Amino acid sequence: MTVLSNARLVLPDRVVEAGWLRIDGDRIAEIGEGPADGVDLGGRWLTPGLIDIHVHGGNGAAFNAAEPKAVQTVTDFHRSFGTTSMLGGLVTGKPDDMRTAAAVVADSCDAGELAGIYLEGPFLNVARKGAHDPELLRMPDVELMESVLEAGRGHVRQVTIAPELPGGLDLIKRCADHGVVTAVGHTDGSYEDVRAGFDSGASMATHLFNGMRPLHHRDPGPIAASMAAAGAICEVIADGVHLAPGTVDMLFATLGADRIALVTDAMSAAGVGDGEFQLGHLKVHVVDGVARLENGSIASSTATLAQVVARTVGMGVAFTDAVRAATLTPARLHNLSDVGAISTGLRADLVVWDENLDVAGVVRAGRWIREI
CATH class of the missing domain: 2.30.40.10 (Urease, subunit C, domain 1)
Structure with a gap:
């Protein structure tokens, strides 16, 4: 006591x-x-323990490694900085590799170490691929999705799908039927395409503004569609790299903390420092804490969620709102009724x-x- x-x-x-x-x-x-x-x-x-629903690695390890030791290394690293609940995030890989990684991460979920599994890929639009290997991206495939869900043994909680791809809406509906929270992301879809994704059962947007068609007043696209969808949760990477401070401040002022989930999108470089790393099958260079592909595109982050919270406050957001977006909002999104609040x-x-x-x-x- x-x-x-x-x-x-x-x-x-x-x-x-x-x-x-x-x-x-x-x-x-x-x-x-x-x-x-x-x-x-x-x-x-x-405050309550932090909840990161979008994290791929840390301290030199990644969930995609499909090794129990690597999974525990990532978990222990982020936990030591206040992330007491997290989803093990898997980036796009070969189908067999994704199934194997899902099974290994599911073991950690069974042990109570992780809150679930997040699949970012492979059903993403190559035009907005970000740090995903374009050779491994696929059109929506119900059979493949079902096989990964089966490998995850009921622990897959979240998946990102580009709704404009052929079969995308049907796959969103299928995931919703399985109780999986589906996000629209890595999408080049129109406003109408993405609203159709929400109408089909999607309930969140993956790292809003990043990996999607930009906002334009005559072509509002995924950003406006996600913000306009009633109750949809928008992931925000407020690490000081992915979004300008004014963008983060605007999102909190417009959506409020109950519709924002602060996330890290952290990769294996988090906690390690500068150098060369792997994100899935792609090579990533970290310089001054910023992770980029060889073509210069931002690739994941090196932040902890506590750092994201602190930086969000530095962008003009109240501490209590930043904390809510990193605790209660993701807990409610995933029905984690045991955590997320004091x-x-x-x-x-x-x-x-x-x-x-x-x-x-x-x-x-x-x-x-x-x-x-």
Whole structure:
């Protein structure tokens, strides 16, 4: 039984300036306000554990490696920086490789280490391929999708599909029937194409603005369609590279934190530094923390979700809104009812932040991962 006291508690509906909470086992047992004995957090922010629904790697490893050790390396790295729940993201690969990787990541899901699997590819538009190998991209294929879902043993929670591709709408419907959250992304579709994707069952957009036709006042395209779709969640990579600060500020002002999921799209280079890396089958060069393909295109990121939250605040967004977009919003999107908020009965996943919005402490399931 542990009490964390003298904290600025970020609750779903308010901030408690001088709060405390009691952990019993792996649960949040009680929340209060005022003086209390326990671990004194010195007035630091205390938030829910972060949830990254779009991450591919970190600390030199990647989920696509299809090796248990690599999966654990990525998980442990991001967890140590406050991401207590995440989806294991797989980029486009050969069909057999994707099935094998899904099965390995599913083992980690079975063990409670990961919250699920995310498939980014291979049903993407080559015109907006980003850092995906164009030789491996495919037209929507129900049989292939079913085989990867089967390999994932019910743990595939999210998939990105370009809705304008032949068979794209049917595949979106099929994924929705399986309870898989489907995102529109890596798309060159028109406004009408992408709205049809949402009408067919898509419920989110993959890294809004990135990997899609740009916004134009006479050709609004995927960005406007995603923003206009009622209730659709929009991923935002606010790492200071993928989007300008004004774009991030505009999205929060327009959509609100309940429709934004902050993500990293992090690759194996996260936490390692500059150098040469692999993202799927493609070579990536990291210089000054920015990952790019040999043709200069941005390729994934090297950020942690805590860094994304801090940078979002630096772009003019309130800390509580940035936290909500990295916790409660993705939890609700994926029906992760056990996490995403500081509330009694939920799993004790918590992050302590210092005055610079650096991670000072991490608790997962009631145990210190990084002790203050």
